[in-house]
Amino acid sequence: LRIITLKAMQEGPKTGYDIIKYIGEKTSKKPSYGSIYPLLEQLKKEGLIEAKEEKRRKIHSLTKKGREEIKHLTNQKNELLEKLEEGICIFATIADTKSVKLELEFIKKMKREELTSMDLMPEMDDLKKTILELVLKNPNKTQKKEIIKIIKRTTKELEAVK
Structure with a gap:
């Protein structure tokens, strides 16, 4: 969450709401206000961002140290x-x-x-994780046949998107 929050501000100053929206667009999962605002306070304490009050809203932007942190993380x-x-x-x-x-x-x-298409990543990860979990449970013959049938059907449907 820390990295993508900094990346959001790399595009320009943003409110907490703008950051939540940005993360939702990039990952298809919006973080809660209860996770973003404490993180913004922490980043501010670390000197990576600064906040300015504008019309009852806080606008957050990267500091020089914040831009250096993004380079380091990249x-x-x-x-x-x-x-x-x-x-x-x-x-x-x-x-x-x-x-x-x-x-x-x-x-x-x-x-x-x-x-x-990075917004597809959470779903891709979920699919991969689900398949691996099923395989690790040592499914019986009937379950294996069902898993194979589902994977083949899903593969065909995805190939049709090409």
């Missing part, structure tokens, strides 16, 4: 993505190369911040 993200990319390349030697190529393309676009 560098950390890129280092992590580099390591992930290396790991996937190694994994490619034993895995399905088409899916690995797609994973690599996804990571490269994340590094260049070219993904415009």
Whole structure:
């Protein structure tokens, strides 16, 4: 929440409501007022943002230290993505190369911040998590058949969107 809140202000000064709206648009999940406002106070105490009163509203903006923090976090993200990319390349030697190529393309676009569909990420994560949880529960034959049927149907429906 901290990172995306700072990123929101990178585009320009924002009210707490504007930040909540921004996060909702980017992630499809809006944070509560009870989580954003204490975070804004914390960021202010750390000197990463400043707030000005305008017409009974607080307008929050990044300080120089806040912009430096975003650069630092972006560098950390890129280092992590580099390591992930290396790991996937190694994994490619034993895995399905088409899916690995797609994973690599996804990571490269994340590094260049070219993904415009990041709002799909929570749902993608939920789907992946659900499938992994089902597999880890060691489903019986009947459950496996049902899982496979659902995955195949979902895959067909998603491919139809292309």
